[in-house]
Each structure stands twice: as C-alpha cells, then as structure tokens.
Amino acid sequence: MTRIRRLPDHLVNKIAAGEVVERPASVVKELVENAIDADGATITVDLKDAGRQLIRVSDDGTGMAPDEVDLALTRHATSKLATDSDLEAIATLGFRGEALPAICAVTRFSVLSCERGSETGTLVRGEGGAVAEKLLVAASPGTLVEAQDLFFNTPARLKFLKSAQAELAQALRLVQAIALAHPAIHFRLTHNGKPVLNAPRAGTLRDRLGAILGFEQASKMLEVRGTLSGVTVSGLIAPPQLSRGNRDAITLIVNGRPVRDTLLTQALLDAHRPLLARDQFPVALLRIDLPSREVDVNVHPTKAWVRFRAPRLVQEALFTAVQAALRSPRVVQSQGGLAAAGDADHVVPVPSDAPPAATTDDRQPRLFGEDPARAARQPLAVPGAALRPARRARPRPGRAPEGVVAHAGRAGLRGRRVRRVHGAPPRRSRAAQGGGAAAPDRGAARRGGREPARRDGAVAPPGARLRGLPGCHQGARPAPAR
Structure with a gap:
C-alpha cells in the first residue's frame, strides 16, 4: 500500500x-x-x-x-x-x-x-x-x-x-x-x-x-413586473402565439446571474399552460432579484444552479407576476380563451367564490369567458394554490368512454366503436322511423327462429332489431345512414 x-x-x-x-x-x-x-x-x-x-x-x-x-x-x-x-x-x-x-x-x-x-x-x-x-x-x-x-x-x-x-x-x-x-x-x-x-x-x-433577438420580436414582448415579500420579478415574455417547441428560449436570471432552475421553470410553464399546448414552451426573459442572503450560489462548480432559502416564495412570486402579464388585454383578445390554445387538459386553480362550472353542453373550459370586461375581474389562480395544474380524469383501460356505443356483429363483439355527439338521441332503424321495411334479422337465424327479447321483458315482433342502446350487444350492425 x-x-x-x-x-x-x-x-x-x-x-x-x-x-x-x-x-x-x-x-x-x-x-x-x-x-x-x-x-x-x-x-x-x-x-x-x-x-x-x-x-x-x-x-x-x-x-x-x-x-x-x-x-x-x-x-x-x-x-x-x-x-x-x-x-x-x-x-x-x-x-x-x-x-x-x-x-x-x-x-x-x-x-x-x-x-x-x-x-x-x-x-x-x-x-x-x-x-x-x-x-x-x-x-x-x-x-x-x-x-x-x-x-x-x-x-x-x-x-x-x-x-x-x-x-x-x-x-x-x-x-x-x-x-x-x-x-x-x-x-x-x-x-x-x-x-x-x-x-x-x-x-x-x-x-x-x-x-x-431583433427589435421586431422585442416589440411584441409583454412586460412582467411584480413583488412578493421582498422577491422582485421583472422581465419580458412573448405572447402565447409566439411559443417555441423547446425550452431554449427561456432565460432565468437570479441577482444578475443566468441560472438553470427546474422549479422556477416549472412555475413559468404552469402559468402558461392554460394558453399553450402541451408540447409548446414560452419565450421568456425573467429577472429575479432578492437579498443575497436568501440565495446560495455555492452549490455547483460552475455556479449554474442555485438554492433558495424560501423556494416556494420565489416560485409563487414568479407564477403570480407572469399570470398578471398574461391577463393583459392583448393576450385576452388574441387567445379568446382556452379553446384557442388547443389544450383542454390543463386547468388552473380558481377561487372558491368563482362562477359555477360549465354544463355538459359546454364542456370546453374557458380561461376568461366570453366577456372581456368580466375576464379582467376574474383571477386566474388562487394565491398560494398548487402550481401544478389539475388534470381531468381519464377513462380506465377496457372501459368505453361516455358517448361511445359498442355494437355486436355476427361473431360477437367486434370491438368497433362509434362516437356520438353528447346529448344526441340514438339512431333509429328505418322501420322505427316509418321509412320502409327493416332488414332481416341475422341473429334470428342463429337463435333458431326465436323472437328477440327486449330489455323491458316484452317480446319484440319478428324481424325487429335492437340497436342504438349503449352497451347493447344483441342486435345486428346498424344500417348505413342515408
């Protein structure tokens, strides 16, 4: 040794x-x-x-x-x-x-x-x-x-x-x-x-x-400014329609030092998510100024990463300042709500006294509503609310989502799904509509001439077909629409 x-x-x-x-x-x-x-x-x-x-x-x-x-x-x-x-x-x-x-x-x-x-x-x-x-x-x-x-x-x-x-x-x-x-x-x-x-x-x-970057693009940027408990956030962000496909256009500066911070970047993305698609990222130049004692830069050899004494406070200050800039009339008029952004899976926390949620006839969530004057009075998020947006529950595997009707065929369930508009009545046969004779019941031959049973226990007349009922696997395939 x-x-x-x-x-x-x-x-x-x-x-x-x-x-x-x-x-x-x-x-x-x-x-x-x-x-x-x-x-x-x-x-x-x-x-x-x-x-x-x-x-x-x-x-x-x-x-x-x-x-x-x-x-x-x-x-x-x-x-x-x-x-x-x-x-x-x-x-x-x-x-x-x-x-x-x-x-x-x-x-x-x-x-x-x-x-x-x-x-x-x-x-x-x-x-x-x-x-x-x-x-x-x-x-x-x-x-x-x-x-x-x-x-x-x-x-x-x-x-x-x-x-x-x-x-x-x-x-x-x-x-x-x-x-x-x-x-x-x-x-x-x-x-x-x-x-x-x-x-x-x-x-x-x-x-x-x-x-x-060019004065034309700089003139389109929105000004960001806000202060929360001694943390000042200032800078410029681009309107949502000028987003990018990667994060290279995000620049974060802490006390004059360009840094990389995962939590601050996530807070910035959460503030934009109602207005951006999931695969889009904002163009942002943000400065975070706070007392030197509240940030530790001696955590990495290249000083590219920093740590905050109160990271949650810094995230909330950035989140609030960016959302205040996104409530400007320029963004409201250009976006017109969440539907324009093309991503309805992201929802922003709202106050408890906010207006009631949309009905089933209006399932597309909106960010500001139809009235711009009302939008200016309606906040985007609750101060101190969770920064990560809630996501809409997705259907479980193997279970057909709402509004989807599965039809059976000659060899049992074919796995074919037909999507109906929410609230629309099921399609009826030509016989039920009085438009002519119904097609022969193919299932009757397999049942040996027996009459098909209806769900209410009554016996349907010969040749009748059961269709248009969610979850019904007894009838034949529906005739094509004419």
Whole structure:
C-alpha cells in the first residue's frame, strides 16, 4: 500500500480544471464574469476555431497591480471574499479564486493587466499553469486574458469536444444570456475575425433584447413586473402565439446571474399552460432579484444552479407576476380563451367564490369567458394554490368512454366503436322511423327462429332489431345512414 503524500500544485490545478473547464464556453464564462466583477463597461470576446485555438477576453475595468497578477494565478486567491459572513451573502459573480488558475493549467496563457490611472501594465506568459516570463509593458487600463490551445496537455479532454459549430453555438448562447443579464455593459463577440454579436449598452431590457433577438420580436414582448415579500420579478415574455417547441428560449436570471432552475421553470410553464399546448414552451426573459442572503450560489462548480432559502416564495412570486402579464388585454383578445390554445387538459386553480362550472353542453373550459370586461375581474389562480395544474380524469383501460356505443356483429363483439355527439338521441332503424321495411334479422337465424327479447321483458315482433342502446350487444350492425 502506497503512503499518503501531498499532490503538487500543477496536478491539483489540473484536477480543479476538470470541474471548472469543460469546454471553450466554460472558459468564456469565467473570464467574462471576472470582467463584469472588475466593473468593465465594454467586454470583447474573440474566438478562433470556436475557442480551440484561441480565447481572448478583454475589458476596460479596474485592472490589477503588478503584485496582484502573480497572486491571481494561484488557487483560492480572490478579492471578493474577506470573512465567513461574506460567503453567506455573495454579491459578485465569482468568489472562489479557482477559475483563472484552472484555465491556465490546461492552456498556453498570457495575462495583461493595468490599473486605472496607470500607463504601465503587467504581462505574464506561461503554459500548463507554470509562469514562463513576466514583463512590464505600456498598456491601457483594464485586463486582457488569452488562452491558446485548450486542453493541449490533456488530449483525452480534447477528444470529447464537439464540432466547431456546436462549440461556437454554445459560447454564443452563453454570451447572449450574460448580455441579457447586464444590459448596461457593451458586449462584442467575434469568431475568426468576423463579428458574431454586438450588443451596445442599452437603457432598458427591451432594447438589449432587441439588439440580440431583433427589435421586431422585442416589440411584441409583454412586460412582467411584480413583488412578493421582498422577491422582485421583472422581465419580458412573448405572447402565447409566439411559443417555441423547446425550452431554449427561456432565460432565468437570479441577482444578475443566468441560472438553470427546474422549479422556477416549472412555475413559468404552469402559468402558461392554460394558453399553450402541451408540447409548446414560452419565450421568456425573467429577472429575479432578492437579498443575497436568501440565495446560495455555492452549490455547483460552475455556479449554474442555485438554492433558495424560501423556494416556494420565489416560485409563487414568479407564477403570480407572469399570470398578471398574461391577463393583459392583448393576450385576452388574441387567445379568446382556452379553446384557442388547443389544450383542454390543463386547468388552473380558481377561487372558491368563482362562477359555477360549465354544463355538459359546454364542456370546453374557458380561461376568461366570453366577456372581456368580466375576464379582467376574474383571477386566474388562487394565491398560494398548487402550481401544478389539475388534470381531468381519464377513462380506465377496457372501459368505453361516455358517448361511445359498442355494437355486436355476427361473431360477437367486434370491438368497433362509434362516437356520438353528447346529448344526441340514438339512431333509429328505418322501420322505427316509418321509412320502409327493416332488414332481416341475422341473429334470428342463429337463435333458431326465436323472437328477440327486449330489455323491458316484452317480446319484440319478428324481424325487429335492437340497436342504438349503449352497451347493447344483441342486435345486428346498424344500417348505413342515408
């Protein structure tokens, strides 16, 4: 058995890089977040070969002093945490001090940084986490980080990268999400020297969305705004008719950080379900702002997932704010009720003093009713009600649903079902309608000439047929309608 020993720093950095750096988009995310924390007003991302050959991120932020550049390349060195209490109320995007050393451990890197108010910057070059040279050069305020030949010393990780098109799409999607979270910052993204994204500084979230997705679509978005017990929900959602077939158009931002949260996504879907088909998903850009102490971002290596102290409160705040936006006149007039959405299986919880349910003659549930004025007064859900909508009970296997008549034939029950309109009388034979002679009773021959028995115990005349009665399996098949 080998003895326990301390791992060297370069091997520790490689192990840490396996958790933080998964693909080129991971490098872009960490470097862009550092630039935001440094108060950068303009952030530029340059990629070559989708980040395999080169990832360059530059900003015009506060920069670093010469002695801080060396310290920034070591693990667990950060300017964002000082005491234990700071970890319970994280207000920055980065805080661990692991990203930059992890990136340098698997790339050939160079870091150039200059403090504000200075004209001399510090340039550090190296590869595999080891510094090769350090120079003082003329530079403008800000920081520039270059990462070349990603995974050059870990070929196994390099083999698992996807195509250049897929990696570029992932990096673009990530930069777009960060740009939507910070509209006051100018973002640029280029690939092989060609511009891919240019999002100038925007005064409103709608303007930033227009720069990314197009101003025509941004102008159709509905504004969402609401506050519940200190949780503020704001953003934009598209009308139901602009839905998508997947969840890629849903962006959730918690305290300026794009995150993925299953419960918040479900609350958003539940708020839309009365207006969307089951296989459709909304287009949404939602910001959730709450005190830093009420959310824990230190639960995942990439900080993509978060936990809330009161998750139910956050879900209810999002659910209520989105439904309030969906009650706008634009949605009411365009949808006209649940029937327009094409999905009647989803029902929203309603207050106990709501109007009585529809009768059997009006089985299609409606969301707002026929009168728009009445719709504005009728809430969509009870505050605090269950977020998952109730579903209509479905028929048990082997039992014919209501309104379906099974007919028997020559060889017994054929399994053939005929659907009737609810409330319509059963079809009668031509003989019962006085329209001519009835067809000969085929079952009489099998019964040896016996007269067919009726359900009321009386004996039917010869040649009469029993049909149109639900569950009746004695008569012959009905004649085709003329």
